[in-house]
Amino acid sequence: MAGESAVSRREQTARRISRCAQELAIEHGFDGFTLDELAEQVGVSRRTLFNYFPGKEAAVLDSPDRISPDDVAVFVAGGPEGHLLRDLGHLVTNIYTREEPTREDWHRIHALFERNPRLITVAKERFEGMVTQVREAIEQREGLPSGHPRARVAVAIIVGLFHHSMTSFLSDEDRDFPTDFMAGVDEATRLLS
Template identity: 40%
Template sequence: MIESAKVPRSSQRREQTHREIVRCAQVLADEHGLDGFTMDELAEAVGVSRRTLFNYVPSKIDAVLGADIPAEPEPFTTFRLGGPTGDLVADIRLAGANVLRLHETDAQEIARFRRLLRNEPRLAKAVYERLERIVDILTDAIIEREAKAIDVFAARVIASITLCLFHIAMDEFMADSSIHVADHFLRAFDNAATLFN
């Protein structure tokens, strides 16, 4: 019991440090441009050594964008394994909302991130490549859970539409942060489902 309690704390500390690296890197990039600060300056802003910084992120772009492809969150695992309801559309809806509920979202952070993507072509390119990989991962998960009931093209369409709905939810959240981003996602999803039905 004591052993298992220690693991989450160190894991939580690591996650907090990683979030602080990303936050500081984004603030510095927003204020000075991607080339306007050094990794030494980032380490100083975070309050860690340069060596510790490189244990978390291999490059400045990774520092600004965060983990390349994060570990699979539980709601996604449940989805991939066929849950929680067994209905593909209902489960994508629930998994998407539940993944968004895992993290606190800040409208100002999203706005800053969007500014960075507009102003820094290298970041935009890196994000596009990551989003393509996320579509591939979601496509594979849909195919895995649905077996032969769905073809690759249909699975990719569903994955791509889902990613678009995340984007819409982020836009709506920036306009009205009094509503959780997950609820914006559900509203966007429900509207799309109605239109496609």
């Protein structure tokens, strides 16, 4: 239990640092503030910042969305439900619910990229890394060779559903991302049956 609260405090501090870094980048631009200014704004030492993030870019972009190794293991073993698209949906919703971003978080990220478009390239590279990880997990689960169309198409469907559900979530206060996303996965499953 003590380990859980320590992890939680660490995650809370990392989020606080990242949110502050994002706000500074929105207000002053990515190059318009220093790590010393970020540390002062957050109320931590510069050294503490480096305990959480290797540099300003990482702090501003937060930790990349990551798929839990446990979730990947369950997925590769054929779970949690035994249906490829639904199980991919669970991977996405598990990332989302672990991070628990709010609408405000997503709008702040949007403002960050509008003010600092060069960060889009870095964020895209991170996202592509996660997509590659998911594609490789599909290939492993399905016993497919690298680059097999089945894995690429499954990822394309999930990415499209993610984009559609996120757009709806950001434009309608009554929408719930995980619910809408999994409803989209269910609809895709029915369409492809």
